[in-house]
Amino acid sequence: MFDTQPSPLGDRRVTLEHLRAFVLLAEGMGFQQAGLQLYRSQSAVTQSLKRLEEILDCKLLERRQGHIMGLTEDGERFLPAAKEILIRTSEALSAMKQPEISGRLLVGVPDDFKVADLHGAISRCAELNRKLRLEVISALSSQLLYQIENSGLDLIILKCLENFVPSDNRWKMHSLRREPLYWVAAQQYGFDSMTEVPLVIFPDGCCYRNAALTALDKAGKNAYGAYVSASYENIRAAVSAGLGIGVLPASALAEDHIILGDEEGFPELPMVELVMIQATHKYATKQLAEFLSRSAFTRHTMASIGRGEIA
Amino acid sequence: MFDTQPSPLGDRRVTLEHLRAFVLLAEGMGFQQAGLQLYRSQSAVTQSLKRLEEILDCKLLERRQGHIMGLTEDGERFLPAAKEILIRTSEALSAMKQPEISGRLLVGVPDDFKVADLHGAISRCAELNRKLRLEVISALSSQLLYQIENSGLDLIILKCLENFVPSDNRWKMHSLRREPLYWVAAQQYGFDSMTEVPLVIFPDGCCYRNAALTALDKAGKNAYGAYVSASYENIRAAVSAGLGIGVLPASALAEDHIILGDEEGFPELPMVELVMIQATHKYATKQLAEFLSRSAFTRHTMASIGRGEIA
DNA sequence: GACTCAAAATAAGCTCAACTAATTATGGCA
């Protein structure tokens, strides 16, 4: 029917370096900057991508103008796979650099934070350490802290405001990501004559909500929950639909959201952090924490792929 | 706590070629033979593995004697990750060589065949073709054929005896794998004075079972089901425990199983096949069939990774 | 032991894929 055995299964000409160049470029870096990340010249990156496109026999980048204007359809299709391969490679290699993790660990993760690939990272960690048994509990960030004692969690990941101080000083805390929190609205939304601010916001207990309410309070503004949901998707959709003003971290903004600031009369919001807390002092807890902090899910971009130590 | 940002995230010195050499060697090929597969000299393979071990800073192969004697603990740990990376790479590349698959397909898979990574292959196919919606139905091979009409399956994968002829000649059939079926017992099992053969066997409807009973019948032997289960694990354990004579394909044998043949008075058994049937004539069905037939799950080894077309 | 055989490691030199540096092309902008 179709040839199976003598298949071109895996075109051996493609290298991981090709993929690195592509991913960096796909994330909006120019050829020059990508070259910097990879410790290569701009020309090397150009040629590398050209070669990759040759091998795949399709264009990956749309470069109408003097510089890249996004991905082609093929590029869009190839990007997730390329990233996945690079992530798996880098995780596999760094996993080999520390002793195998073993034991049973309870991990708490937020069910409301748009964490790029936290679940992926956890499952890859389990794949790479077969003697490790991971049990994951998902809950609202605000509840995870209480669960440490109740459920005996070893490691939790939660979102919080910057300068968050853990209630137990035996816990080791580590910030994975830090980003600004914004007031956002749909582009077409009119907010001139507002007496009360209609908020599109997470339920009680959410730290974004607290930060927003506190800030509005200080600024002497009134607000009400025009739309409340624990789901990021719902919140973003509600903001896009113009149901009110949202409070979202930079990574969760939708295309059509615009940021409201001083000019519109909105007070500044604090930075938010995704932090990891080691609640127990098992060696495995520490190892898992190291794996996750090295893992790509903490990064917004793959910029770090170029920082490999070179002989 | 531990450095995150300037991490050696992904040691860029490791190449896919290193991984190919390792995987081939790990699967029992010698350096010479692996070189043949990779179109390289024996020396190149030796150096390639040495380099990989240098980079990972650990030994991967146990080579006490003149030749390799299996994997080290580190090698055992690294192998699945290396395979996964190569499989994903090869699948991603070949996916890019055909148009994106789109639509909705119903796939039937056997729930009783030890198919190395069928589910993995299906999920990777869905990852690589986001416009494709796959719905998988798992059932006994014997029931899948009936479900084609009832459930409107587009593609099914099932185990059957060799020379199986589909009941509907509009179906396109394609053999994915072919292997011998054996009578097996635990090493310590005594089968001298048997009047009736105690069988450890799959439930009614299973083609292994039919093949076994037919063969015994022809040979004029009586048999009874000493242990019946639809689960491979149970069957293997029951055989290992000495509960009776099993009927298993080559790929499902356990370490402590021995094969019974002529000398012990057992008739020959037919070959078994894993076949894929395209029940509908959608373009997407054909594309999915091609993806799966190219996919590594059909292979017992990764021997084919060396067969890439070279410029 | 000494011979043989098979397989892996090592040595030494070569080659070309991929790099750098320099130059040219392109398009947006004042």
Add this chain to the structure above:
DNA sequence: TGCCATAATTAGTTGAGCTTATTTTGAGTC
């Protein structure tokens, strides 16, 4: 029109990884 930023092209260089040839290793055999 000139300027600037960015990407493509060209041409020349280099070293990682190859090949071939040789040595080492260990198992089997008499």
